Amino acid sequence: MEVFAQQIVNGLSIGSIYAVFAIGCTLIFGVLNIINLAQGAFLMIGACVGLEAARFGLPLPVTLLVAAFGGGLLGVLSEQFMFRPLRKAGGHRWMGLVASLALARLLVGVAQEIFGTEVQAYPRSSMSAIIWQIGGVRIQALQLFIIAAAVVLMLLFAFILQRTSLGRAIRTVAFSEDVARIVGVRVESATLVTFFIAGALAGAAGLLLGVLFNVVSPFMGDSALVKGLTVMILGGLGNIPGAVAGGFLLGLLEVFSVAYVSSAFRDAIGFGLIFLILLVKPTGLFSGFEERRA
Amino acid sequence: MRSTLATILLAASGLFMGTIVQAKDVKVGIVQSTSGGSAALYGIMQKNAAELAIAEINASGALGDIKLVGIHQDDAGDRGQTVNIFQRLISQEKVKAIFGPTLTNSAFAADPLAQRAKVPVIASSNTAPGVTAMGDFIFRTCATEPMVFPGVLDYVIKKRAPKTSAQIYGIDDMLMKTAYDVHKKALEKAGIKIVATETFQKGDVDYSAQLTKIKAANPDIVVIGGLAEETANIVRQARQLGIPASTIMLGANAAISTKLHDLAGPAAEGFLVGSGWFIGYDSPKNKAFVEAYRAKYNTNPDTFAAQAYAAVYVFADALKRAGGADDPVKLRDAIAATKDLDTSLGKISFDASREPVLSAKVLELKDGKFVLVSGD
Numbered sequence: 001m002e003v004f005a006q007q008i009v010n011g012l013s014i015g016s017i018y019a020v021f022a023i024g025c026t027l028i029f030g031v032l033n034i035i036n037l038a039q040g041a042f043l044m045i046g047a048c049v050g051l052e053a054a055r056f057g058l059p060l061p062v063t064l065l066v067a068a069f070g071g072g073l074l075g076v077l078s079e080q081f082m083f084r085p086l087r088k089a090g091g092h093r094w095m096g097l098v099a100s101l102a103l104a105r106l107l108v109g110v111a112q113e114i115f116g117t118e119v120q121a122y123p124r125s126s127m128s129a130i131i132w133q134i135g136g137v138r139i140q141a142l143q144l145f146i147i148a149a150a151v152v153l154m155l156l157f158a159f160i161l162q163r164t165s166l167g168r169a170i171r172t173v174a175f176s177e178d179v180a181r182i183v184g185v186r187v188e189s190a191t192l193v194t195f196f197i198a199g200a201l202a203g204a205a206g207l208l209l210g211v212l213f214n215v216v217s218p219f220m221g222d223s224a225l226v227k228g229l230t231v232m233i234l235g236g237l238g239n240i241p242g243a244v245a246g247g248f249l250l251g252l253l254e255v256f257s258v259a260y261v262s263s264a265f266r267d268a269i270g271f272g273l274i275f276l277i278l279l280v281k282p283t284g285l286f287s288g289f290e291e292r293r294a
Numbered sequence: 295m296r297s298t299l300a301t302i303l304l305a306a307s308g309l310f311m312g313t314i315v316q317a318k319d320v321k322v323g324i325v326q327s328t329s330g331g332s333a334a335l336y337g338i339m340q341k342n343a344a345e346l347a348i349a350e351i352n353a354s355g356a357l358g359d360i361k362l363v364g365i366h367q368d369d370a371g372d373r374g375q376t377v378n379i380f381q382r383l384i385s386q387e388k389v390k391a392i393f394g395p396t397l398t399n400s401a402f403a404a405d406p407l408a409q410r411a412k413v414p415v416i417a418s419s420n421t422a423p424g425v426t427a428m429g430d431f432i433f434r435t436c437a438t439e440p441m442v443f444p445g446v447l448d449y450v451i452k453k454r455a456p457k458t459s460a461q462i463y464g465i466d467d468m469l470m471k472t473a474y475d476v477h478k479k480a481l482e483k484a485g486i487k488i489v490a491t492e493t494f495q496k497g498d499v500d501y502s503a504q505l506t507k508i509k510a511a512n513p514d515i516v517v518i519g520g521l522a523e524e525t526a527n528i529v530r531q532a533r534q535l536g537i538p539a540s541t542i543m544l545g546a547n548a549a550i551s552t553k554l555h556d557l558a559g560p561a562a563e564g565f566l567v568g569s570g571w572f573i574g575y576d577s578p579k580n581k582a583f584v585e586a587y588r589a590k591y592n593t594n595p596d597t598f599a600a601q602a603y604a605a606v607y608v609f610a611d612a613l614k615r616a617g618g619a620d621d622p623v624k625l626r627d628a629i630a631a632t633k634d635l636d637t638s639l640g641k642i643s644f645d646a647s648r649e650p651v652l653s654a655k656v657l658e659l660k661d662g663k664f665v666l667v668s669g670d
Contacts, residue, residue, distance in 0.1 A: 003510045006535070010502035117334035119523040121557045131534060138536045213499035214527060214557055219331045223497040258503035263493045264465055266503075 002136030007259045008252070013143045015251020016150035017208045021224060022231035022243040023157065024201035030238030031174040031194045034093045037100040038078055039202045040225030041107035044218060046071040046203025047210035048115045054122050054211075064149060064207050071203020075195035078103055084191075104221070111218035121214040146208045153204055154244055157197065161240070170194055174238070234274050236284030245285055250274075318359045320619045322348070322609070323383035324366040325376060325394035325404075326602075332496075332521050333371030335553060336419050337396040340602035341366050342591050343583075344393050344418075347606035350586065357614055362606075369395060376400035380407045389413060390619035391609050393602060398422040398469045405432050412622040414629055416609055418601035421547055422472045426648040431626050433648045435605045435639065436598070437570025439476040442547050442654045446568040447480050449656045449668050450542055456514035458489045462504055462528060463519030465493035473519040473546040481517065489513050494524065505532045515542045518549065525549040525565075526557035533561040542566060550597045555662045565659040570652045571600040571639050572664050583638040604637035611635055 021043060028036045050067030058066065082103060083096050130141035161167035169190040172180040180187050209224065210216040231250050235242025250270065257269035278284065324344045327337035348364045351357060365387055369376040376395045383389045384407060391414045395401055401420040408415045409429030417425060417434040426432045450456060459481050464470035481488055490511040492504035505528070508516060516532065518525050525545050532543070545554075545567045555562050573584060573594060583603055587595040595603070612628035619625055630648060634641040643651040657664040 003506055006506045007503060010500070010506060013502075014500045112329055117329050117331070117338070118553065119332065119335070119557065121559075124559055131536075133536070138534065140534060209499065214530065215499045215523065217331065219497075220499075254500075255503040258492070259507060263504050267495070 003259070005135070005137045007255050009137060009139055009143065011252035011255035012147055012248065013212060013251070014254070015248035016147045017205050017212070017247075018227050018231050018250050019244045019247025020150045020153055020201050020208065021205035021228045022235065022247050023154065023240055024198035024205075025228045026232045026235065026238055026240060026243040027194060027201075028198045029232065030240070031170055032083070032191065034083065034096045035100070035229070036078070036083075036198070037097060037225065038074075038103040038107065039198065039228060040221030041104040041111075042071040042074050042199045042202035042221075043206035043209070043224050043228075044111060044221035045074055045107060046206035047216045047220060048111055048206075048218075049203070050207035051115075051120060051122060051210060051216050060145065060211065061149075064204055067207035068200040068204040071206065072196040072200030074107070075197075075199020075202070076192055078199070079192055079195040083195075084188075104225075108218045108221070115216075115218060117218060119215055119217040122211050122216070142212060146212055149204070149208060153201065157201070158240070160197070166190070166193060230271070230274060234277065234284055236286040239284065239286040242284055242286035249285075319361050319363050320613065321363045321365060321387055321389045322606075323379075323387065323389040323392040323394070324364050325369055325379055325383070325392055325396070325400075326366065327371040327396040328366075328368045330369075330371030332523055333396050335522060335551060336548075336596075336598045337368070337371070337394075339596050339599040340394070340396065340418055343587060343595055343599035343603040344606050346587060346590055347603045347610075351606065351610045357610060360613065360618065362610065365389065369400060371397055371400070373397070373400040373403040376404040377407065380404040384408060384411045384413055390613075390622070390625065391416065393418065393605050393609075395420070398425060399467075401425050401432075402428070402468075405429070408432070412626070414609070414622070414626050416605040416629070418605045419548075419598045422469045423476075430630075430648070431622075433605075433608075433629055433644060433650075435570075435601045435608060435637075435642065435650050437547060437568070437601075437650065437652055437654060439473045439547050441649075441652075442568025442570065442656075443473075443476055444480050445654045445668070446544055446566050446656050447484055450515060450544065450566060451484060451486075454514065454542060456486055456542070458487045458511075458513045459515045459517055460490040460492070460508040460511055460513040461488060461517045461519070462492040462494065462501070462508065464496065464521070464524060466495045467521075469548060470519040470521070470546065473548070477517045477519060477544075477546075486515070494520070494528075498524070499527065501528050501531050502535060505535050505537065508532070509535055509537050513541060515544060517544045519546050520549060522549050522551035522553045523557055526554045526562065529554075529565060530558045530561040539564065547597075550657070550664065552594050552596055555659060562659050563661075566667075567657050567659075567664070569597050569655050569657055569664075570650070571597045572655055572657050572666060574663070574665065575638075575640070575655070577636075577638075577640060579636055580638045580640075600638045604639045604642060607637050608632055608635060608642065 025039050046067035049070035050063045053063040053066040082099050132139050169185045172185050173190045231246040235246030253270045257266045326341040327333035348362045352361050367379040398420040405415050405428045409431050414431045418436050421436050421438045463474040490508045518528050529543050543565050550567050550569050616625045616628035633643050656668040658667045
């Protein structure tokens with residue numbers, strides 16, 4: 001029982017990070033119908049920028065904002081200088097996909113030059129030293145902070161999307177760009193904001209990942225991207241609550257395939273189960289914008 | 295007249311090649327990953343150390359009018375690139391020896407090219423079994439896992455008499471898989487029961503699920519088959535999950551890096567590992583090496599750096615005894631005949647299968663530094 005509870009804690013911690021990251025991926029898909037493969041690199045840059053801020057002595061919640069802002073800024077720049085010119089030139093959305101892959105490689109290269117190739121750790125914070133023992137279950141203050149931060153980010157984002165005029169604009173663009181234009185939504189700025197939010201979520205996820213697991217390197221975005229895309233498909237393309245549920249589900253799936261089967265088959269079981277879920281429900285756990293549009 | 299012509303030809307070819315080669319220059323390839331994730335952790339240090347050794351040897355005039363010219367190429371830890379680089383170094387640059395590559399996987403892909411071309415390879419971080427078995431031109435200066443691990447285990451047995459153990463290792467890394475086999479054999483031979491075996495994969499950051507299982511099995515020791523950054527995180531997360539300090543963590547030779555303490559912090563205290571070298575190794579050659587490395591690169595060298603440094607000195611010594619690099623077979627024989635050469639690793643020789651003969655040292659991480667606890 002203790003072991004089971006500990007594994008739940010383990011799964012929720014990593015799952016909350018997957019969820020935050022996947023929301024960004026799925027948001028861009030939901031609104032613009034493109035997959036941005038540079039989200040993994042935004043996550044990495046967020047972690048690197050956050051690390052610099054942490055070394056500067058800023059407290060954890062502030063570094064989280066710095067990382068989110070860094071990722072968001074990159075998101076905006078990528079839309080302004082890459083995705084938008086491509087769309088204007090009449091490029092197919094697959095071209096955006098390939099261009100985003102190129103951008104990801106470019107950012108990894110730049111990060112290698114600036115931050116070096118070595119894996120780096122966050123300065124040891126007082127929060128990582130606080131560990132509560134409840135029964136046989138050990139919970140770090142840091143884990144609670146990360147789960148809480150993830151939940152706050154998700155709620156904040158849900159609020160923006162559902163309750164503000166900005167959110168309405170984004171949702172209208174997601175429904176149809178043409179309709180949005182007709183009803184007077186400023187599509188360009190709504191798109192930019194979408195990219196900012198998605199990038200900011202990636203940057204925040206990068207910081208959380210870096211702080212919890214002490215691994216910041218130019219290459220950390222690659223495996224995160226695979227998980228993010230998996231969660232996005234699992235939750236239903238473009239579906240935000242789906243990404244949240246999918247993130248936690250993937251985290252728990254990974255942990256429990258290690259716990260009750262074997263770590264050697266972790267990914268085989270995790271991805272195998274996802275395949276089964278998709279067989280039964282091809283649109284993912286929740287249907288996405290795609291389906292509602294049709 | 296003829297020599298003038300030769301000079302002109304040489305100069306002309308030099309223009310095409312991009313490097314002007316003097317008659318007595320001996321080109322050597324340094325194939326180390328300076329990008330590409332964890333491989334770069336090991337590659338950068340080795341490249342630095344090899345270049346330091348070359349500079350020192352050239353400055354000392356020990357080789358007479360022969361000058362070593364090091365050509366570094368980065369394979370980014372990708373064995374496809376290693377193969378391309380080996381081809382280029384051998385056929386275009388005409389190198390007389392290759393130092394590297396960083397990863398064992400790359401060595402298995404690329405070393406056969408050098409073997410066919412009769413270009414000696416001296417590896418300093420390919421510690422998996424079977425590397426030198428690829429051919430009689432393949433050497434290494436790195437202490438291998440079977441050379442060092444039994445010593446570490448003996449030390450733990452004497453100190454704590456463990457009855458049970460857990461193993462965790464990188465399943466998609468050949469080096470770690472073979473390290474796992476070595477660890478398992480040694481544990482079984484010592485009669486220590488293995489109560490849990492867990493794995494992880496490259497790029498993993500979260501080991502908590504595996505470690506929670508290991509904690510439940512309550513072993514006396516945990517043997518980790520991972521690179522430095524992986525090992526650091528495993529050790530850190532293990533302690534966070536409440537695996538007590540009385541459970542001793544043992545690592546693979548590849549985990550020795552100054553990064554281990556940087557990343558794991560106090561959690562790594564008491565971590566044990568076997569090595570052919572350590573930074574505090576008390577010998578004049580080693581002290582000179584550590585000082586020179588620090589002065590040039592502003593950071594401490596690691597084991598692989600020491601092994602890469604020694605590799606260049608082994609080559610230079612053989613080059614001198616062979617009277618030059620014109621005859622590859624003579625050069626190879628001279629390397630193979632290396633006997634008790636005093637290097638940064640201590641006295642080094644090669645056995646019949648071109649494996650290094652070195653004294654193994656058991657190291658413990660204390661106050662953030664690896665210190666010698668046994669060995670000579």
